[in-house]
Amino acid sequence: MGSMVRIVTGFAVVCSLTLGGALTSAADSAFKYIGASKCKTCHKKELIGDQYGKWEKAGHASAFKTLLGEKAISVAKEKGISGPPSEAAECLKCHATAAGLGPNDVEKKPLDNKDGVQCESCHGPGSGYKKKKVMADHEKSLAAGLVMPDEKTCTKCHNDTSPTWTGFDYAEAKKKIDHSIPKDVKGKYIEVEKAKKAEGK
Numbered sequence: 001m002g003s004m005v006r007i008v009t010g011f012a013v014v015c016s017l018t019l020g021g022a023l024t025s026a027a028d029s030a031f032k033y034i035g036a037s038k039c040k041t042c043h044k045k046e047l048i049g050d051q052y053g054k055w056e057k058a059g060h061a062s063a064f065k066t067l068l069g070e071k072a073i074s075v076a077k078e079k080g081i082s083g084p085p086s087e088a089a090e091c092l093k094c095h096a097t098a099a100g101l102g103p104n105d106v107e108k109k110p111l112d113n114k115d116g117v118q119c120e121s122c123h124g125p126g127s128g129y130k131k132k133k134v135m136a137d138h139e140k141s142l143a144a145g146l147v148m149p150d151e152k153t154c155t156k157c158h159n160d161t162s163p164t165w166t167g168f169d170y171a172e173a174k175k176k177i178d179h180s181i182p183k184d185v186k187g188k189y190i191e192v193e194k195a196k197k198a199e200g201k
Ligand code: HEC
Pocket: 058, 059, 060, 062, 063, 064, 066, 093, 094, 095, 096, 117, 121, 122, 149, 150, 151, 153, 154, 155, 156, 157, 158, 170, 172, 173, 174, 176, 177
């Protein structure tokens, strides 16, 4: 009888763990990927700091293009990959945000491998936080899925499983991709924008 109770309890624990797991992934997928072109609407503006333009110019936006180059082809050969690296899941997983996403992970249009490592690889899927009023409120943004990246965000890709790995200095790397909001605007963008419009600028 005692052992029966234990088995039943054990079964219940397994059930609740399984259910727990399912709930967690459902909660994760509540937020969908929208793609950098959607962030561009607001984050290409000079007033907010043109994060989109900075991303476009730095390496992440062209991470897919890198897979089309000579070096990538020889790196892939060394790894025993037979087809082109631009089609190899083993390479795409770090070189393109789109690569890891299924139809249920995106809001409307699927993301494109060609857009490389996009905003949401670091900031989390944007469907929940993309509205201006949400974005302007730090706590609300976090609750709606926004990630403020830290070193762990980077080392998902910048680690020794990268075939061209030469090390990673977080402080240096963060400086290189800096796309800060200007100090006089940070936290009050909507007001500043309104004031500018009222002045007719
Ligand atoms: C989804 C994978 C991924 C994540 C996450 C990621 N990176 Fe990268 N990063 C890459 C790839 C791939 C390249 C190579 C791009 C190229 O040149 O093709 C790269 C290149 C870079 C470069 C050199 C090119 C440049 O833009 O100047 C820096 C610096 C960098 N990453 C910093 C970071 C930092 C800081 C983080 C975390 C906040 C981070 N990365 C997160 C994949 C990633």
